[in-house]
Amino acid sequence: MTERPGRGPGTRCAVLLLTGVSLVLGCRMAGTDGVTPAPQLLAFLPWLLAPAGLGLLCALLARWWPGLVWAVAVLGLLAWYLDPYGKIHEPAGRPLASLRVLTANVEFGRGTPALVPQLRRLHPDLVFVEECERTCRATLEEELAGAYPHRRAVAADGSRGSLILSRFPLRPAAGVPGTMGMPGAVADVRGHAVRVQLAHPAPPLPGQVGLWKRELGRLRDFAAGDTRTPTVLAGDFNASQDHEAFRRILDTGLTDAARLAGHDRTPSWPSRTASVIGTQIDHVLLTPDFSAYGARFLRLTGTDHRALVADVTLHGSAGDRNATRGR
Structure with missing residues (x-):
């Protein structure tokens, strides 16, 4: 039996990865360091491109299209915040x-x-x-x-x-x-x-x-x-x-x-x-x-x-x- 799009291990993998990255990214967007483990993970914000990219791949393989849009949005925001801050x-x-x-x-x-x-x-x-x-x-x-x-x-x-x-x-x-x-x-x-x-x-x-x-x-x-x-x-x-x-x-x-x-x-x-x-x-x-x-x-x-x-x-x-x- 073929799994319907948006279900299965690929979707679960994408949800797990994108949820974790989104929580840390949300702290960056909100201008807060949050609570553990957010401050520790914020130090490595550029490297969160890797799990976000893996989440996109999982969503693509699972044909989970809302997840695909979610992953693209997360990757775009991470890229935005790679720019240096300050004057x-x-x-x-x-x-x-x-x-x-x-x-x-x-x-x-x-x-x-x-x-x-x-x-x-x-x-x-x-x-x-x-x-x-x-x-x-x-x-x-x-x-x-x-x-x-x-x-x-x-x-x-x-x-x-x-x-x-x-x-x-x-x-x-x-x-x-x-x-x-x-x-x-x-x-x-x-x-x-x-x-x-x-x-x-x-x-x-x-x-x-x-x-x-x-x-x-x-x-x-x-x-x-x-x-x-x-x-x-x-x-x-x-x-x-x-x-x-x-x-x-x-x-x-x-x-x-x-x-x-x-x-x-x-x-x-x-x-x-x-x-x-x-x-x-x-x-x-x-x-x-x-x-x-x-x-x-x-x-x-x-x-x-x-x-x-x-x-x-x-x-x-x-x-x-x-x-x-x-x-």
Whole structure:
């Protein structure tokens, strides 16, 4: 007996796949991060094209035409949201200083031996190191004391330790409170004050999504607290542009350096599978006073994050700024 169209295992497969993808996509459309497992899956939104495409194939083979329309709509919406989010600013002022920024999560300090030679090779001016526990901090301060005489740190064990290294003089700043250390400072970049803040909010683990949102909210409050001073906010945000809590940070006027350099979807985590599947949760965010002309993601042995290196330029008074709105 031949199964009627719209029934059978093919239809059930399509329903299962498209329902799951639609629930996550619905959160993205509604501007909410939802509850577990939505925040975790939103980080991999572009990769949901695969189950949505499989759902379309199942609907086609089952000759389930309403499901086929559903799958096409889901695929179209996913493609729409692949476009980068936020504003692109074109600083109108003259260039004042060029600098290189590097951020790296060294995973409980295990990536420190691989980070040291990269710092010697690349000579970044500002370095943000997350999960830099006491041994990591001691190693970096000893090995690179001459290159980075200025530093701010949260001294702690495990994932709670963090460190900012700088070639520029640093004036202490309050930093942002969080589960893990997020030190801050004001750098004197060739005579110009620049706020520098390390970001490392709690990850959106099941049962801790509320904490994750609150700590991203504190970073948002920091970004919105002083819009007149040039700012570099960098680190492991545990969030991608598909998370509403992260987009609220961008809405304060910050722009992602990786996006400016054409790498807005390059994965940074997990590094072991980033060349196949991953998400970009490591960012260097900049106020409109900056332009970015380069960004690279580096594999460091010993850690599950890729380091991000961004080459940026600080500009003078921007005057009239041109901005285009992404989705």
